[in-house]
Amino acid sequence: MNNPNFDLLMWARGPGFDIALIIFVAGVVLRIVEIVILGRKKDLAPAKGSPVGQGIKTIFSRSIPRKGLVQYAPITYIGGYIFHIGFFVAFFFFGAHIVFLDELLSFSQWWPDAISFQWPAFGRVIIESAVALSVLAMIALMYTRLSDPVRKALSTFDDYLVWVLSILPMVTGYIAVNKLFGDPVFMMALHILSVELLMIAFPFTKLMHAFTFVMARYYNGSIQGRKGAES
Amino acid sequence: MANKPMLPELMKAHGVSRRGFLKYCASLTSLMALSPAMMPRVAHALENAPRPSVIWLSFQECTGCTESITRSHAPTIEDLIFNAVSLDYHHTLQAASGHQAEAAREQAMKDNWGKYVLVVDGSIPIKDEGFSCIAGISNLQMLKDTAEGAAAIVSVGTCAAFGGIPHANPNPTGAVAVSEIIKDKPIINVPGCPPIPVVMTGVLAHILTFGIPELDELGRPKAFYGETIHDRCYRRPFYDKGMFAEGFDDEGAREGWCLYKLGCKGPTTKSVCATVKWNNGTSFPIEAGHPCLGCTEPDFWDNGGFYKPLSVPAGDYRKLGLAAVGAGAVAGAAGAVLARAGKSKAAAAHENVDAHDLEKKS
Numbered sequence: 001m002n003n004p005n006f007d008l009l010m011w012a013r014g015p016g017f018d019i020a021l022i023i024f025v026a027g028v029v030l031r032i033v034e035i036v037i038l039g040r041k042k043d044l045a046p047a048k049g050s051p052v053g054q055g056i057k058t059i060f061s062r063s064i065p066r067k068g069l070v071q072y073a074p075i076t077y078i079g080g081y082i083f084h085i086g087f088f089v090a091f092f093f094f095g096a097h098i099v100f101l102d103e104l105l106s107f108s109q110w111w112p113d114a115i116s117f118q119w120p121a122f123g124r125v126i127i128e129s130a131v132a133l134s135v136l137a138m139i140a141l142m143y144t145r146l147s148d149p150v151r152k153a154l155s156t157f158d159d160y161l162v163w164v165l166s167i168l169p170m171v172t173g174y175i176a177v178n179k180l181f182g183d184p185v186f187m188m189a190l191h192i193l194s195v196e197l198l199m200i201a202f203p204f205t206k207l208m209h210a211f212t213f214v215m216a217r218y219y220n221g222s223i224q225g226r227k228g229a230e231s
Numbered sequence: 232m233a234n235k236p237m238l239p240e241l242m243k244a245h246g247v248s249r250r251g252f253l254k255y256c257a258s259l260t261s262l263m264a265l266s267p268a269m270m271p272r273v274a275h276a277l278e279n280a281p282r283p284s285v286i287w288l289s290f291q292e293c294t295g296c297t298e299s300i301t302r303s304h305a306p307t308i309e310d311l312i313f314n315a316v317s318l319d320y321h322h323t324l325q326a327a328s329g330h331q332a333e334a335a336r337e338q339a340m341k342d343n344w345g346k347y348v349l350v351v352d353g354s355i356p357i358k359d360e361g362f363s364c365i366a367g368i369s370n371l372q373m374l375k376d377t378a379e380g381a382a383a384i385v386s387v388g389t390c391a392a393f394g395g396i397p398h399a400n401p402n403p404t405g406a407v408a409v410s411e412i413i414k415d416k417p418i419i420n421v422p423g424c425p426p427i428p429v430v431m432t433g434v435l436a437h438i439l440t441f442g443i444p445e446l447d448e449l450g451r452p453k454a455f456y457g458e459t460i461h462d463r464c465y466r467r468p469f470y471d472k473g474m475f476a477e478g479f480d481d482e483g484a485r486e487g488w489c490l491y492k493l494g495c496k497g498p499t500t501k502s503v504c505a506t507v508k509w510n511n512g513t514s515f516p517i518e519a520g521h522p523c524l525g526c527t528e529p530d531f532w533d534n535g536g537f538y539k540p541l542s543v544p545a546g547d548y549r550k551l552g553l554a555a556v557g558a559g560a561v562a563g564a565a566g567a568v569l570a571r572a573g574k575s576k577a578a579a580a581h582e583n584v585d586a587h588d589l590e591k592k593s
Contacts, residue, residue, distance in 0.1 A: 184499070
């Protein structure tokens with residue numbers, strides 16, 4: 001006799017994860033390698049300053065909104081912050097995720113004596129508050145997207161798909177951990193499967209910004225630096 | 232079975248007081264997740280229940296389930312409950328052997344046709360019936376014959392309930408659970424490797440008093456398999472606080488922190504281990520410092536490794552991941568080279584066109 005819910009969980013942890021991992025890794029590497037090799041046209045003008053300093057500075061400075069923009073679009077900025085921070089807290093500091101990342105990236109394997117390389121996990125109150133705030137922020141962001149005619153007109157299928165794929169792991173994870181409804185094993189399987197969908201879509205949607213933002217910001221900053229300007 | 236004493240006489244014989252009996256009934260009532268108001272009914276039913284014949288068949292198993300039930304808090308009222316049934320056939324416990332033992336089984340079947348309770352521990356090999364035989368009768372045949380006249384079947388232990396260890400990959404004997412073979416009888420699965428003694432006696436008591444208990448989708452009594460071990464674990468507060476043992480001898484292990492990272496299957500395992508506990512309520516595996524193996528769940532032997540945490544991928548993904556890095560890099564480089572070639576080609580094919588040319592063309 002089998003437990004179909006457990007079989008689904010094992011599929012999600014086994015072949016499902018393998019498929020998602022291959023697409024995710026190959027896709028991300030493909031896109032980054034392509035961008036780097038394509039390169040940019042050589043700037044023949046004499047440099048008036050160093051591109052490196054401004055480039056590195058811009059990677060961080062673009063995380064801070066420009067003056068006045070928070071007042072101009074408060075939900076977009078504040079909601080954006082809450083979502084990103086909440087997602088990061090839940091992803092990197094939930095115990096079950098830490099052990100997953102450790103296994104995947106083999107921190108403990110590379111440094112056998114450094115099992116303590118695993119960073120400390122946050123408590124349930126912090127993780128679940130972060131997830132709840134993240135989900136609320138995403139709902140608010142979707143509201144502004146739909147209520148503002150300009151944003152609505154600019155939105156593509158990609159935007160809605162990415163929104164659904166990003167909110168699903170948080171909702172299913174919250175339900176699985178708290179056993180809100182459904183079989184807990186089934187909900188855990190659903191949570192892992194939702195993450196796998198996110199992984200599969202990752203290289204082919206705007207989710208790639210999680211990797212490319214560094215390159216893009218450095219590029220923008222370095223142009224200014226080369227011209228002797230502040231970025 | 233008129234020659235066998237009823238429960239009141241047995242109580243006297245074992246020196247159990249009325250008060251002791253009622254206390255047991257109260258704990259049994261709560262264990263079976265019944266309302267406290269049902270306690271007098273449990274007592275009444277146990278006192279007046281006719282002693283059903285029980286035939287216990289052991290197939291591909293390790294006798295751990297029998298060991299577990301016979302060593303239950305003995306000698307207390309639990310084994311009295313066991314005395315409240317007429318155990319007419321049980322390899323390990325009966326004095327008779329060989330043909331005499333089989334004759335006892337056949338006699339019990341004949342005398343109680345359609346009324347006896349069949350308890351099975353161990354899985355049944357179907358790849359070749361001859362893999363496991365008793366007195367020249369294959370397990371498959373004996374199960375089919377004995378199940379025919381049974382009122383209900385109790386599959387005790389994970390082997391009988393879900394196939395268990397003999398069913399584990401690569402399953403050389405083609406071992407299956409009782410429910411894979413018998414389809415026309417009520418089957419109560421009491422999984423565990425072994426099951427908790429009081430759960431086995433509790434299920435038998437329920438059959439004795441109120442008939443078949445309410446079962447979940449895997450045929451397990453909801454009263455005993457309704458909640459996960461994780462939900463009732465005394466180490467749960469550490470999970471909630473994010474405090475985990477990272478090894479078996481680190482500070483976390485010594486302090487009794489959560490064993491999730493050491494592969495504990497508590498979150499996906501339904502059983503009353505954490506509340507009823509083992510050895511007269513002394514402790515349970517997690518309390519002894521070892522992660523739960525998930526033994527009350529189907530295929531627990533093959534569910535990704537005992538020491539792999541539940542959130543960790545179960546497959547051999549590392550090589551695939553490295554191959555994906557290589558494939559991605561090659562594909563990315565090829566894409567970039569193609570794009571560059573396209574760009575050079577476009578530059579080479581570029582023609583200077585002015586307004587006059589365009590006018591001429593149009």
